[in-house]
Amino acid sequence: MEQLSGGDMLLRALADEGVECIFGYPGGAALHIYDAIFRQDRVHHVLVRHEQAATHAADAYSRSTGRTGTCLVTSGPGATNAITGIATAYLDSIPMVVISGQVVSDRIGEDAFQETDMVGISRPIVKHSYLVKDPAQIPAIIKKAYYLAASGRPGPVVVDIPKDMTAPDVLFDYHYPETVRLRSYNPAIRGHAGQIKKAMQLMLAAKRPIIYAGGGVIQGNASAPLTALAKKLNVPVTNTLMGLGAYPGDDKQFLGMLGMHGMVEANFAMHNADVIFAIGARFDDRVTNATDKFCPDAKIVHVDIDPASISKTVRADVPIVGPVDSVLNDMLQIFDELKQTMDTEALSQWWAQINEWRAKHGILVKPRYETTSEALKPQEVISTLYEVTKGEAYITSDVGQHQMFAAQYYPFKYPRRWINSGGLGTMGFGLPAAMGVQYAHRDAVVACVTGEGSIQMCIQELSTCTQYHLPVKIICLNNQALGMVKQWQDMNYGGRHSESLYEESLPDFIKLAESYGHVGVRISKREELKEKLTEVFAMKDRVVFVDIQVDPQEHVYPMLIPPNDPSGANGSMRDMFLSKTERT
Amino acid sequence: MKHIISVLVENEPGALSRVVGLFSQRGYNIETLTVAPTEDATLSRLTITTAGSDHVIEQITKHLNKIVDVVKLVDLTEGAHIERELMLIKVRATGSQRAEVKRCVDIFRGQIVDVTASVYTIQLVGHSDKLDAFFQAVGEASILEVVRSGVTGIARGEKVLSL
Numbered sequence: 001m002e003q004l005s006g007g008d009m010l011l012r013a014l015a016d017e018g019v020e021c022i023f024g025y026p027g028g029a030a031l032h033i034y035d036a037i038f039r040q041d042r043v044h045h046v047l048v049r050h051e052q053a054a055t056h057a058a059d060a061y062s063r064s065t066g067r068t069g070t071c072l073v074t075s076g077p078g079a080t081n082a083i084t085g086i087a088t089a090y091l092d093s094i095p096m097v098v099i100s101g102q103v104v105s106d107r108i109g110e111d112a113f114q115e116t117d118m119v120g121i122s123r124p125i126v127k128h129s130y131l132v133k134d135p136a137q138i139p140a141i142i143k144k145a146y147y148l149a150a151s152g153r154p155g156p157v158v159v160d161i162p163k164d165m166t167a168p169d170v171l172f173d174y175h176y177p178e179t180v181r182l183r184s185y186n187p188a189i190r191g192h193a194g195q196i197k198k199a200m201q202l203m204l205a206a207k208r209p210i211i212y213a214g215g216g217v218i219q220g221n222a223s224a225p226l227t228a229l230a231k232k233l234n235v236p237v238t239n240t241l242m243g244l245g246a247y248p249g250d251d252k253q254f255l256g257m258l259g260m261h262g263m264v265e266a267n268f269a270m271h272n273a274d275v276i277f278a279i280g281a282r283f284d285d286r287v288t289n290a291t292d293k294f295c296p297d298a299k300i301v302h303v304d305i306d307p308a309s310i311s312k313t314v315r316a317d318v319p320i321v322g323p324v325d326s327v328l329n330d331m332l333q334i335f336d337e338l339k340q341t342m343d344t345e346a347l348s349q350w351w352a353q354i355n356e357w358r359a360k361h362g363i364l365v366k367p368r369y370e371t372t373s374e375a376l377k378p379q380e381v382i383s384t385l386y387e388v389t390k391g392e393a394y395i396t397s398d399v400g401q402h403q404m405f406a407a408q409y410y411p412f413k414y415p416r417r418w419i420n421s422g423g424l425g426t427m428g429f430g431l432p433a434a435m436g437v438q439y440a441h442r443d444a445v446v447a448c449v450t451g452e453g454s455i456q457m458c459i460q461e462l463s464t465c466t467q468y469h470l471p472v473k474i475i476c477l478n479n480q481a482l483g484m485v486k487q488w489q490d491m492n493y494g495g496r497h498s499e500s501l502y503e504e505s506l507p508d509f510i511k512l513a514e515s516y517g518h519v520g521v522r523i524s525k526r527e528e529l530k531e532k533l534t535e536v537f538a539m540k541d542r543v544v545f546v547d548i549q550v551d552p553q554e555h556v557y558p559m560l561i562p563p564n565d566p567s568g569a570n571g572s573m574r575d576m577f578l579s580k581t582e583r584t
Numbered sequence: 585m586k587h588i589i590s591v592l593v594e595n596e597p598g599a600l601s602r603v604v605g606l607f608s609q610r611g612y613n614i615e616t617l618t619v620a621p622t623e624d625a626t627l628s629r630l631t632i633t634t635a636g637s638d639h640v641i642e643q644i645t646k647h648l649n650k651i652v653d654v655v656k657l658v659d660l661t662e663g664a665h666i667e668r669e670l671m672l673i674k675v676r677a678t679g680s681q682r683a684e685v686k687r688c689v690d691i692f693r694g695q696i697v698d699v700t701a702s703v704y705t706i707q708l709v710g711h712s713d714k715l716d717a718f719f720q721a722v723g724e725a726s727i728l729e730v731v732r733s734g735v736t737g738i739a740r741g742e743k744v745l746s747l
């Protein structure tokens with residue numbers, strides 16, 4: 001058997017696991033590992049400029065490909081810098097493996113230089129973690145880490161490796177296990193047949209059904225059976241922020257995103273539904289508004305791989321624990337076997353009602369922003385972006401108004417194209433995420449929709465884009481403010497803009513981009529928008545920073561009215577602000 | 585309502601902190617916690633007593649099950665079970681008190697395990713309610729120190745918690 005050092009075993013194990021790329025940043029405790037990287041060529045390494053970016057890039061690599069992303073950081077500050085990205089992946093259930101260097105074993109606990117208890121600090125935000133105590137265990141631990149990250153409800157796994165575990169002068173037999181079994185970990189592989197049948201019967205008897213599909217459908221690669229089921233039943237579909245793309249955004253059965261900044265027609269349909277088929281979604285508070293007013297007439301089917309997600313905030317009438325793809329396929333089969341049809345008359349009434357809502361309120365049918373003003377509207381920038389990229393781009397985003405506009409005005413046709421931090425809402429995610437996506441899809445069009453606030457949280461990555469030729473396009477909706485914060489201050493704090501403005505301190509993004517060797521383009525007029533954006537996307541090999549001056553006064557609407565809002569009826573999914581002056 | 589949850593976990597470093605962390609992280613409360621290795625050296629058994637609505641208990645057991653190191657668990661309070669706690673208690677015992685305390689210990693089927701001229705150290709095993717009752721009986725004023733092990737428990741009858 002081949003004899004390898006701990007560091008070499010680690011790299012070999014990663015290669016044998018099929019890891020093509022590590023996003024990382026070196027430092028003392030990781031130096032044996034970095035030397036091992038130097039000695040091999042099966043696993044590539046992308047040197048980011050901040051460990052947070054390594055985690056986001058690995059995370060987005062995973063989101064866009066379905067393959068587990070990998071990052072590598074050193075101990076202490078390297079490890080703590082990775083924490084935001086681990087939490088980001090955790091809240092969106094993204095498979096990722098984070099390898100961190102640690103001080104040598106016999107210094108652990110002595111407050112050694114660059115020591116932090118990584119396993120301890122990351123514990124609440126990982127699916128699982130390992131501290132390597134014997135180098136011989138490295139291959140087995142790597143195997144388990146990737147298995148845990150990707151199976152069941154996916155999530156990040158930390159492998160903390162004390163420096164002595166990877167020392168070059170101690171050799172071990174290398175063997176990479178082919179399979180892995182953990183007696184304490186057995187994720188469901190099939191939904192309960194009886195429950196699935198019950199769910200199907202409930203759907204068949206429904207008069208006002210809706211499918212509410214979340215990010216789990218994307219993570220579970222179940223878009224095809226979801227679409228097939230929706231088509232067979234002719235049932236309306238809404239997606240969560242994380243689920244966008246799970247159902248084709250340009251299909252007429254699609255009602256758009258639901259929830260806080262969801263479409264009126266989607267939220268109304270939820271509120272009035274008699275059966276909600278929830279799949280891979282978790283009844284997040286950003287979706288449900290007040291749970292005691294949530295969908296009063298609905299019977300709820302809830303399908304999820306994670307039993308703890310079911311009946312967590314909203315009680316399910318028919319809980320189904322299982323992988324979303326297999327459950328949907330079982331549904332389809334039962335449908336064929338039962339040879340029953342939906343109540344077509346009720347359904348056509350339901351559709352008539354929905355289409356009426358859509359005609360009246362649909363923001364893609366009839367844009368709610370006015371385009372007569374001088375200032376460019378952020379919404380029209382996204383619509384033009386959609387046009388110019390033919391709806392085919394990978395769009396990453398940061399967090400704020402721009403994120404919501406992107407979610408609303410770029411109807412994603414496919415899964416894994418919309419890459420955003422939904423659960424944690426991490427500003428700084430967008431640019432490193434775009435790098436991870438571009439790395440995985442060399443020839444694809446990748447755009448990062450961001451704000452002048454968020455982009456500055458990881459802007460150093462412009463340098464990484466230069467080094468690795470990652471020609472991402474940065475679409476910065478520059479509204480001169482922490483727009484989402486300012487919107488809340490306008491709505492709830494009497495317009496007092498406490499610390500949400502920059503007082504003329506923004507950099508010249510064009511010059512900044514140019515200093516990294518990139519192209520900078522400024523857009524401020526409606527007439528030039530489409531033409532310039534077209535030029536931007538024609539520059540296939542260049543990173544282009546597009547600084548777009550948009551109307552700073554714009555708010556994101558529709559918006560659910562929270563419970564206890566002084567404006568009266570509120571708290572349910574049908575209570576929404578439609579603009580600064582109108583409400584449902 | 586009070587629940588007693590018995591949990592078998594991998595005997596790995598960090599396993600206990602994952603369980604305890606879950607409770608603090610999600611705002612569940614732990615009333616008592618006992619941990620010890622089992623006859624199978626690869627497993628430890630934890631007994632947790634907690635209180636909460638059915639919904640909260642359901643979430644607790646689901647989240648516990650999600651922890652990778654958790655192998656198996658059972659909510660003992662769902663069925664007939666035996667529940668025990670051990671208490672060591674130091675009581676001032678001088679003069680006429682000595683006989684009084686001794687009688688009380690006998691009634692509660694405790695044992696005096698250490699004696700000095702002025703202090704009895706008493707061991708008492710039983711249901712937590714019985715231990716609480718002993719407090720009352722012996723009189724709070726004479727109690728010098730108390731230590732309780734926390735609850736452990738086991739199901740009655742044929743039911744076993746094992747792999």
Ligand SMILES: Cc1ncc(C[n+]2csc(CCOP(=O)(O)OP(=O)(O)O)c2C)c(N)n1
Nearest residue numbers: 400401402425427451452453454482483484
């Ligand atoms: C790391 C982090 N810090 C703070 C916040 C709170 N926050 C949410 S949106 C937002 C403003 C974002 O500003 P910008 O990126 O310019 O986007 P805009 O809303 O203006 O489109 C802030 C500060 C956050 N989500 N993430």
Ligand SMILES: [Mg+2]
Nearest residue numbers: 451452481483
């Ligand atoms: Mg802004």
